[in-house]
Amino acid sequence: MEFSGLYRPNWMTWILRTTLPWSHTTTAKCRTNQLSGSIGLRIHPGKSKMLKIKTGDIQAMTVGGKPLEVVENFTYLGSVIDHSGGTTADVRSRVVQARTAFKTLDKIWRDRTISTKTKIRLFNSNVKSALLYGCETWSLNQSSLKKVQTFVNGCLRRILRIFWPERIRNEELWNRAGQRPIREEITQRRWRWLGHTLRKPRNSITRQSLQWNPQGKRSRGKPxxxxxxxxxxxxxxxxxxxxxxxxxxxxxxxxxxxVRGLYPLQGERL
Structure with missing residues (x-):
């Protein structure tokens, strides 16, 4: 199976195998430029980027005689894609955006007239929604998972007004706030998305990508x-x-x- 391109009205992304001759890539790009131009659309060189994922030096790609900028990462539909091919950069970006959302509501967190239940609901809808956007497709390692969980724990302690020298276990913190470990939330979201994808037609590129096996040899070391x-x-x-x-x-x-059976709810939630 080969991914050749993904199309939408206002954006387009090419995902090309490095095993293909470079001439095929440039031919596809030129053909796309010609076809889009025939209906009044033009590829803007200044708005187009080129990202190389774990590959050696290749020729520059041009549009209208102007070379495309080669970048190490770019934001695509709200998610950060970087040259490593992983999701570490996206997780880092999500944490930054969620932290900004949390600070924006600082007056609410400090307001003693607002109930904890209301604050937690606002945290879930305004902060966690920004934090976990796109988490269904994250490839999480322990480092990234810890980064996300640490941020959530810090927010919950701020909302519940648990400050040093008071110390409680994370399990008790989650129970007080009606939360569950972030790993469980991400896993359930991943499985819900998986079910939705598996119900797509067999020729759907999204469904095919679940079992896509890229050819070639991986580098030495731990997978x-x-x-x-x-x-x-x-x-x-x-x-x-x-x-x-x-x-x-x-x-x-x-x-x-x-999906619900993966992590049954335990105890009363706020």
């Missing part, structure tokens, strides 16, 4: 953390095989039961 490896660990822990989840995902109600 990198990937989305698929995250999922396989979760499948193993839940006792499900790929065939099982593909079948169960076709029934929305059955799949929702599976």
């Amino acid at each position: 990198r953390t990937t989305w698929r490896r995250n999922l396989e660990e979760e499948m193993k822990a839940s006792g499900h095989s790929w065939r099982d989840i593909t079948r169960m995902a076709q029934d929305r109600r059955e799949w929702e039961t599976v």
Whole structure:
């Protein structure tokens, strides 16, 4: 399987295999420029970027005779894509944006006339929504997961007014705030998105990408953390095989039961 391009009215992204001859890439780009130009659309060189993911030096790509800027990362549909091919940069960006959202509501967190229940609801809707945007496709390692959880814990302690020298365990903090470990939330979101994707037609590029196996040899050392490896660990822990989840995902109600069963709610939530 080959990814050639993704299209939408206002944006376009090419994902090209480095194993293809560079002439194929430039030909595809030129053809796209010609076709879009025939209906009054022009590729703007100043707004177009070129990102190389773990590849050697390649020729510069030009549009209208002007070379495209080569960048190490760029924001695409709200998510940060960088040259490493991972999601570490995106996680870091999400934390920064969520921290900004949290500071914007600082007057509310300090207001003693507002109930804790209301503050937590605002935290979930205004801060966590910014923090976990796109988390369904994150390939999380322990470092990134710890960064996200540490931020959430800090926010909850601020909301619940738990300051030094008072110390409580994280489990008690989550129980007071009606929260659960961030790993559980991300996992359930990932599985809900997975079910939605598995119900797409078999020729859907999104569904095909779940089992896409890039060719070639990886570099030496420990295998990198990937989305698929995250999922396989979760499948193993839940006792499900790929065939099982593909079948169960076709029934929305059955799949929702599976997702909820990953981490049953314990205790009363705010």
